[in-house]
Amino acid sequence: MRASAGRPVTTPTTSTALEATQDPRQRSYAHMFQFYAENHEQFTGNRNLDAIRNLHPNLQSFKPGLTCTKTA
Secondary structure, three states: HHHOOOOOOOOOHHHHHHHOOOOOHHHHHHHHHHHHHHHHHHHHHHHHHHHHHHHHOOOOOHHHHHHHHOOO
């Protein structure tokens, strides 16, 4: 997204910083962030892309999809 926007689109943070807040929503987000960071191979690696593309034939990768929606 940064490449498309030409600038940072988020403020970098860590799950530790989010966990330290008193806001339960932020702490919940921290747990989700930590799960995806620690289990990314399991989360993204166990995907059958042929089956997904069969269900969604117009599915695009991130960059082409971003370019398509940017002009819309």
